[in-house]
Amino acid sequence: MIVVRNLEKRYPTPQGEITVLHSISFTVEPEASVAIVGPSGSGKTTLLGLMAGLDLPSAGEVRLLDEDIFSLTEEERARFRANHIGFVFQTFHLLSSLTALENVQVPLELAEPGDTNLLSRKEGDEWARELLERVGLGNRMKHYPSQLSGGEQQRVALARAFANRPRILFADEPTGNLDRETGNQVVALLEELNRAAETTLVLVTHDLALAGRADSRIHLDGGRVQSDGEGVRRDRGGVPTR
């Protein structure tokens, strides 16, 4: 369960303070998926960063799994993310000096004694390999990011995002740098992994067809929620139903 309450973000600028998010409130049920849609500059990435506890709000509250994340210290928040949260970014964010397999293992190596996702080296190695198999990259484990296509890099990033068995997955335009067909493959995998892992999914997307596949939609414009987004049409674009 995710609760966002009266969330605000303001930035000081030389021209004066600007408000990027105006008192945003909504909830997301456990294991549900929500798409955040809206024009460029409407505050989607800012909202996602706050919801994931990567950034601090000017006002308001975010509760993830019953935890008030802004009442935690920076270090506690980092532990919380390492234990419960996965991310997928538009630009993949793989570490170029690590192989596909090593990239997927990074979140596992960040686990500390007492963490829910702590695995032995052997278990972690097997789990990372299994995830890469599941995204169809069993034959690319030793490749470096520069030796992979964009779609393959994003599939590695998906495998990495699920490595710590997150309860909540945040994805910011995960298909934004991919052609439509490759994007559709990545989305199909994202949905499959999400279903199998019973993860709550928060997805930022420009793609209305993709947004239409989520359980609900938040429509942002100028940093305000326009509606709960019902009525986003499913029949534009071309994400295939499997």
Ligand code: ADP
């Ligand atoms: P979106 O992801 O919907 O394209 P963003 O959340 O990235 O939008 O940005 C929303 C608005 O906030 C934009 O107008 C952007 O210029 C502004 N903004 C983002 N980060 C900063 C910052 N660090 N300082 C000032 N303004 C910012």
Ligand code: MG
């Ligand atoms: Mg953005």
